[in-house]
Amino acid sequence: MASFVTAVDHDRFRRLGLSVSFVWLLCACQTFGASPEGPFSFVHDVEPVLTKAGCNGGVCHAKAGGGQNGFQLSLLGFEPEYDYDSVVKDARGRRIFPAAPEQSLLLMKASGQIPHGGGVRLVPDSDGYRLLHAWITQGAPYGDGSEPDLVSVSVVPDRGMVPRGGEQQLTATATYSDGSTRDVTALALYESNAEAMADVSSSGLVHVKDVPGNVAVMVRYQGKVAVFTAAVPLGATVNNLPEARNFIDEHVFANLQEIGIPPSPVCDDATFVRRVSLDIAGRLPTQEETIEFLERTEADKRDQWIEKLLQSPGYADFFANKWTSLLKNRRDDASDITSNFAFHAWIRDSLLANVPYDQLVRELLAATGTVIGNPPVAWYKRVKDPKEQLEDVAQLFLGVRMQCAQCHHHPFERWSQDDYYSLSAFFSQVGRKPTGVRGEDLIFHQRGIATTKNVKSGESLVPAALGDDVGAIPADEDPRLRLADWMSSPDNPFFAKAVVNRYWKHFFKRGLIEPEDDIRDTNPPTNPELLAALEKHFIESGFDLKELVRVITQSQAYQLSAMPNEHNLVDQQNYSRYYPRRMQAEVLFDAIDDLTGAKTTFANLPPGTRAVALPDNSYNKASAFLQVFGRPDSASVCECERVQSSSLAQSLHLINSAEMKSKLAAGDGRAATMATADMPIDVKVTELYLAAFSRKPTAEELQMAVQYLTEPVLDAEGNPLDESQTAQQNLQDLIWALVNTKEFLFNH
């Protein structure tokens, strides 16, 4: 399907004052295979051409507030009648000219014959151009009303094995209500969910790259979607799988076997104790804990350690830190302190007590009363607009992004504006009464039948949960409770899936669905069987979050080494090894305090409070460290607000900041204490390695460190420092060096 520019076109472009090269640049244009024949339907023939050519994209003529230059189309053609009027009738019908169709403004602009801000979208020789031309020639009919409706679109093949570097041509077929079908391969839109693994051309040709795993291509045609899923095998022999400990291993290993990626071996005890402590409790194990763990010989000692971590307040602190940020526990005013502390503590205490997840969400969604009496009410203090309430709830607890559907039909999903506003209706009876506390309201159910008006259609909608009927809700019943009931139903397709995927990502760095809060048919999980099994297990456990953590961390899959073997370095999504990641800001902060022995005191909190236990975002302002390492500001329900990427500022901060220096030199810190401690120097080195890496130094490391620690240190005048100063200085240097290793900075 070439899109060559003819000699005539060249001539025309020259006359229009455009260089050929410029036109080439503009020609990201489309051609279409089929010859146009009539009679035409605007809905089924014209609209798909406009969509494929990108005319009704959000940045083009579907841009909110007037489109471009007064020509407005509905987004992706979801409202054909509106578009028909825009094309045919608006602007006194000047966009089409049946007497001389090629002189129609629509074609002149689209083909770049007269200046067009969007460039050339349809070259005159293309099928799309010819179709529009023919349609205008016929008098630009809308259709006679007898056209069947588009029912679905399908893609062939819908799944398959594609080798690395291979290609797969997709064929898209539209099915109509009269049973007829049409090949719409040329008109459909294609999008890969992992560009690093595969890309797809506008004509539906999939190019697979080098990364093994599963990749999906979304095929969209006039509001209908289909998905092609490709398994990209590595093809290596897999014969040394660890013995499966639970269903997670069965599914992970089955996938690895299917696509031929041999996993790394299970990690050693030292790696495990550090990894799982960081992942469950957001802290390094203490030296004593590490030694005890390493010395134990029971077969189930890893399970026991997981259990101990799960029962510890550290687990509650660490996961409360995760949730409060997503739930926007923001300090915008000094007076927010009470509600923020109460809200954070409510989450933390609930996690400590292992309140079932559905109950936790229920308490939040349907919160009533005062902040002190019922802290989840604080969420309604921060998130006041019912639209924001529904969007946050959908994204956070259901993994569904509804924002698009406020203004138009969701382009990748089945969500309509009715779905949006009927979800909003659950929050329409949230009553507020003023309290004696500035900025705080009492929250209660305002008696009445819940409805919300679809601002576009004007229709009043009763609550419905993403298209599911929840029954008539009487005036006295708080509709939010009905929403909570719907969520916690075992049949709910979103609720459990969203949280198990979110937690999976917490432990494995990559969600089974990515991004973790964008769950839709067109974004399939990389291991659907595993996701389904996790979901089932979680629901059957009674929405038990600790059990979810337990079953994940007990798996061999979680306990695989981070060291790649000769095959699996390229693996990014099959969990054939543990994917190392930099400790998040708060955890790293605490880890450095633990290693250096520095004690940080935070405003309004008692000494000894750890950074993972900070209740809100206000502490970011005072801490360059937390900012540089990406602690989120609690402004979004998206985990992506936490910045986990690396930066030069981070390196400089660790290497040379005043904060690091003062931590290393803390008067009662580890270097100072150790310098005067009466213990052999190799014991000191061993202690430092245990504290930093949860392992003992190798013989080489030990020798190097001992040698360094015993080197004399000179002052500015070149005179040797006394023994105690030397010892302290050298220890500080050694600790500094340990902090600045990847082994320390990463969980691995």
Add this chain to the structure above:
Amino acid sequence: MNHLVSFETRVTIKRCVFALVGCCLTLMLMSSETCGQAVCLPAPRLLTTTPMGGQVGSTVEVTITGDNIEDADLLSFSHPGITATPKLDDSGEPIANEYVVTIAEDCPLGLHEARVMTRLGLSTSRVFTVGELPEVTQLSPNTTLETAMPLQVDTVCNAKMSNQAVDYYTFQAEEGQRIIVDCAAKGGDSKLNAVLIVADAEGNDLVVERRGGAVDFTVPEAGTYVVKVHDLTFKGGPDYFYRLVLQTAAEGEMVPRLPSTSLVSSFSWPPPGLTDETLIPEVEPNNLQAESQQITLPCDISGSFFPAADVDTFEFTAKKGEVWWIEVASERLGLPTDPSIVVQHVSGDGEEEKLTDVVELSDIGSPVKVSSNGYSYDGPPYNAGSTDSLGKLEIAEDGVHRLQLLDLFGGTRNDPRNVYRLIIRKAAPDFALVGWALHMNLRNGDRNALSKPIALRGGATIPLEVVVVRRDGFDGEIELSMDNLPAGVTATGLKIPAGQSKGIMLVTAAEDAPRGFTSATFIGQAMIDGETVTRPCRLASMAWPVPDAWGEIPSPRLLADVPVSVCGTEFSPLTIAPAEDKVWEVTAGEKLTIPLKLIKRCDFSGANIKLSTYGTGFDGASAFEVSLNEEMAEVVYDLEKLKTAPGEYKAAVYGYAVAKYRDNPDAIAVAEVLLARSQDEAKIAADEAAALAEAVTTATDELKAEAEAAAAQAAERQKAAEAAVAAAEKQVQAATARAQPKDIVDIIVSTPITVRVNPAEEQ
């Protein structure tokens, strides 16, 4: 008599700045305002007692702190079963702010109020709890696990929270033992929002209670456990005291919560004469219409908003034209609930059943508009309303009716302690009264919520605002009166007019009223169905003097009694009174001119005071200005404009003025006398030391050692005497500084004015 200048030491820098801005804004409007002023004349306030209570039948040593209580003598309690004497030092002299408190064997358990009599009168009160368990007091900081204070189970510990800290306690318990850990804080006048944590011996949290509840802990294995206590936002300081209680309980035993002060809203509960004689329990299941509990009217039901999202449905039949009154109490029982009622008429049945709303009852609104959260107060900072329900049910159609009762705050909460009482009765017209020290907006941006004792300076009138919750259609006027007042004190009620909600009580001390205090009676009287009905008026106060309610949320509560005192040492900065103590007569429709005496006892900032009028029949009169430089003024009421009907009325004029107040200038003279005495003693000591030093030089060898010892002792005495002089000098300086004139704005209310409006003679 310039005894009147002081400065509220608790005023913050912020408030001063705020005041400056406010002043600049208001100078053009308010001739009497100046910059840098404080709000309200000093009042004595008892802020802490340590410990905060004691075991019945015991004697405890109590230390007090407060504002303006440095001259306190008598520590008194609202119940005679608790008595106190000053603690004496070794030489038999009273130790300042320390008392020995004796709690009689028969003293009722629960909360009582402690107050001290001071130079400025009887202080505000502080809760003093009498309990059954032995008590201990936290002696040293216990803010780490290592310094945890061991506690015996079945003990009360009186403690204070430090700022940014967690208090640690340990206790020993046996496996299976049920331990209730409770803490009295907010409910005992503390500022602490207590968080209770039971942790293992290493300090790992096991159970946390953060919403003011108790921890119910069943010991998993024998050993040491840790109790942590902290404030919700880790605040602390002397005002953050608490009483921690560890109690054993049997399995299934309902352990009552520690006693707590009463919410202001609770003054309107119970209805007079309520008994449990006809009380019936709610019977579950009654959530669904089809499961309605059958009742007959009238009825009196006790129930519970349990489990979460509980709806209690009751069904009864009634006839068209019947009128019933429905009242629900739950929030007024001190519970965090918001009862809501809907009564519906039921027609048809089965599939055809149709429900028609008859009445919906939600909150008992505040009788007067409560202040918003705006820049300045725009109403009283007390809310006499409640989230409970009270209202009329008029039956419009014969037949079956259903009443649904639910807790608007109970959607997700599972707490069987959230009980209610539902009464449906024939009209029993009645009323309930509550009063508080009047709040006036004293300047722009003023959001003071100070605790104000009825401690009168000579010649002062303290106004109390009184509001009424009317029951079951009672709409008549209510006369207010007080009795059992201290000598020289009179009280005059400006009645609550028919159909209205607010009255004023004026408590006035004669200029020569002697020092003293009483527990007064405060009542309202009304004619209901031809009979005089008398009801008490409860008094409410802030638990703390909050200078800026934006920075700190005030904690209003009901007081146990109505203490009234006269200081006998100071006088009001300004007394405004009618020139003659008589009934002022006027004919309806004519003008009444009343000459006013202004007795000014200190300088004022500003030349004039703007006055308005309280009292039915006259409160519509325009405000007027009088000169603070004149001894006389007059107020003119145009009864034609006011349309005041014939009858006898009581009124008062009020405004605010900025006094140049001198705080306790007498203290300078006292301090100077003490200084002179100490200087004399120092001189004697110096002379003696010199003499003995000289004696050393002349002493024989045998007596030298003895002489040296005597000289050394004399030198020590000299040193001590000189230190005493330095201290006395400091006291003089402090007293002098304190007595410097300071601008303080306060409410000025005249003594009552009695007016008789005679009918106009018919033409």
